[in-house]
Structure formats: C-alpha cells, structure tokens
Amino acid sequence: MKKFLNDPVNFVNEMLEGIYRAHPEVTYVADDKRCMVAANRKPGKVGIATGGGSGHLPLFLGYVGDGMLDGVAVGGVFQSPSAEQMYQVTKAIDQGAGVLYIYGNYTGDIINFDMAAELADLDGIQVKQVVGNDDVASSVVGEEHKRRGVAGIFFVYKAAGAAAAEGASLDEVTRLADKARLRTRTMGVALSSCVVPEIGHATFSIGEDEMEIGMGIHGEPGISRKKLAPADAVVDEMMDRIFAEQDYKSGDEVAVLINGLGGTPLEELYILFRRVSLLLEERGVKTRHVWIGEFATSMEMAGASISILHLDAELDRLIGAAGNTPFFKHIPA
C-alpha cells in the first residue's frame, strides 16, 4: 500500500478537517465533523440529505451546496454513518418544509436512514426517501430493488436539488428525484482493486491483463471477469446492457456521466466517452448534458462507470440548472 496517511485511524477525520479548511461554504453540526451541512440554508426550502461511507469522494459530501444537497452524514471508509448522525443532519437542515433522503441501496445505510427518519418523525419533521439503485450489473431486470446505488445517484441529487431550489414541495421534489432514479442506469468496470486504509492491502486481486465488468464501488463481485479488451469493445458491452434496459428511440435525449473510479486518468475517460457518444449518435439519441471526471470513486480503484439518464422535458431543465458545491459547479449555458 502506498498512500498519503498519518495514522490510518484518522483517515476520515483528517480528510474532513482538510475539507472544512478549504471550503467555508460547508460546516458541521452536533459537534461532529461527520455531520456536514451547507453554511447557508434558505428558509422554507425542502432539505435534501444524503449519507454513506467515506472513500468515494466527491460522493457524498462533495455535493453539499447551492442547487444540490443541504446536508450529509458520512461514516468510516465504506461504513454507514449512524442513525444519530443522520438525525442530527436532518434536524439541522429542516426549514419547516420537510427533508428528502437520497442514498444508495445498501443494508447498513437503509437501516440507519430508516431509524433517523423515525427519530425525525418524533420531532414532527416530515421525511421522505429515495434509494438509488442504478447499478445494472448488480441484479437482473425484475429484481431492480436488489440493485446497488452507484455514480448515477449524481443525477438524482441534481434533479432533486434543482427542484428544491426552485421552491418545489417535498412531494414534488420526491416525485422528481424518483423519476430521475427510475430513468438512470449505470454500468461499471474495474481494472484494479481499492485499498481500505485501516486494512492496508487490496480488497481483491485481479490479474494485470484482466478487467471485471459490473464490479461494485466497494469491490463487490461483478458479472464477469475476463481479459481486458480494447476500450471501444468494453464500452460496447457496457452500453449494450444499458440500452437493453430502456426503450431509446431516435430523437430521445440523455445526460451522460463518465465517472472515474479513482485510479483512471481523465484521458482514458474521454476515450470511453468518445465511443459512448458515437453509439448514442448511431441511435439518433441526442446527448444534452455531459460530465466527465470523478463523481463516485472507490479509493484508488482503476476503472470507470457510465451512467445514462433518459431525459424528459422537466428532467432536462433540472439537470441543466445551476449548481455550486465544493466539488461540482455548473453554470447553465
């Protein structure tokens, strides 16, 4: 393991201290650095909270800010934050209009967010939940409720965040977040393992010349492991699965997110996007929004994921709206 560390035990807290020093637009509540909230909160706005384990930056806490999220609770590397931390964030961000939780489909996160919602309910705070499950590779069609949430949750944040910024009600923000969730699909591919700092060695081993299609962002097993193919062939296989899930017609519009898992250069992500763009073009599908970079990583894992959001008019407007957070800034053209 080659990492910039002091004591691995302090990995998360020292990372957070760096973030608070760099970004005064975020702060924390309950005297707990793992309970991050936006420094400025708008009265009457629906609050949006997320949470999950550390080790995925910019997910989760990188998206707290204007037009996106209001608060986030983070846990240790790949560990859920506690119900208490989520509850503290909920209390801090509620502006009387209720709070929407958006997080990925993982057992620990679900149980703790459910508990936090129950504690908030005792305080009279209305909470709704949308649980991201965009990872096509993690379960078959018909069993979508078993799918994991990965990088595509970015689109759910974006749609919900923009709707809340426009002043939509909790029901309306929830409806739009859920619509974005249902229309987003992600496929990932891993080329190397992540290393959890406190463990100190690779989570899994993979041959120099191998790739694993469909691997999860914590190293969960994927669909198939095989010899690394040329980039275009890898994209073709991933996009085949995404296209198979939704009925794309000529003239349809999409938003595309090409996400690096932590150890893949930006150049390679553009090589992947080149092919994605060509495949969409072949089908007559128009690419309305594109983001390429690191959005949901897995420590130093080499690899990438492709997320496609099948747009409609209202999602197009929300995805294109302004956003300003420590890790994501968007100015509408």
Place this chain on the structure above:
Amino acid sequence: MNTITASDLIRLFEAWKTLFAEEREFLISLDGKVGDSDLGITMSKSFAAAAEAVTAEGEAAGIAKLLRTAGATMARTAPSTMGTLTATGFLRASKALETADGIGTAEAAKFWTAFRDGVAERGKAKVGDKTLLDVLDPIARSLEEAAASGKSLGEALALATTAAEDALEATKSLVAQHGKAAAFQEKTVGLQDAGATVGVFIIRAMRDFAA
C-alpha cells in the same frame, strides 16, 4: 402486580440494565461464534443508557414518553443492527401505548405486537429466518391470546416467556438468513440465535419484574 405503572417502568429499565450487564460476556461469546462479537457490548451499553435516560426523565412523563425516550436513547448510543432494531421496538411500543396510564395484559399485548411489527419492518426479516423476530412473534401472539381470555399480567407474561423460550430452542434448527451470521449458513445450525436470545432475556426480566 397487575399493572406496570410509569414508576415501575423506570425500575424495569434498571432491571434490564442489570441483566444485560450480567449477560454481557455470555452474549459476546454467543455472537462471536457466527457474528462479530459486539452484541454483548451493544446491549449492555444501550440498556444502561436507556435506564439512565428514563430515570432522568422521571415518572411524570408517563408510559409512552418514557418508552420513546428509551428508544431514542438506544438508537443514539448503539448504532449497530441489534441496537437499532431494539430501539425501533421501544419507539413503536411507545406509539402503541400513546394514551396508556399503565401496562396491564391488554397493553402488554399492544406493546409486544408493536415491538414485533417494528422489528420486522426495520429488519426486513420473516419469522423462520433465525432472528430476534422468531421469539418476538410468539411473545406477541401469546399475549394477544392472554388479553383476549382475560388473563392476569403475571400469568400472561409467564406464558409469553415460555413461548419465547420454546421458540429460542427452535432457532437452533434454523439456518441464518440475515446479518453477518448469514455468511455462515449451515454452520449456524445447532446454535441458538444471538438476537433471539436477547428477546428472551427482555421478556424474562419483564416476567420476573411483574411476578
């Protein structure tokens, strides 16, 4: 006693606290066989915190508020799965006893039915999955029957405890489906479920308290 009053309830939490402090090592070793050994720590910590919180709150708060305080305190002190499930149980029991002045047989039935339903919903388990739910379900059913047939609280809790003990024994033949134990599958056969053991401890102490 025929009714557990608010001041009794505070003492019952003290009894649960003492019990889980005594059983801490036993639960650690039981859980250690197919889990991560933290159950004894989780339970002793969460009941100690809950007992302290309800004592601080005082009997004037009433049954529902005391149960709510206990549940909320547990949720904060022990953010592990069993801690969260137990906390949910007490929070749901609090809602079910919103207007109750005391816990007689009918209220005990409502208490445990709500407790069971909360744990089932939160844990997403079914009866037979080798979890806490396997003892909560017979407890709730037994108390509902006892309430329908007008049994005294002492008698009702004694019957419910027996039903729970039988159900705990029966978990030995089951294969774990949830939590870290699920990874051990067939190796869990022959072992009583650690979570279900906690359920038996809770009802047993309640029985002894009301005797």
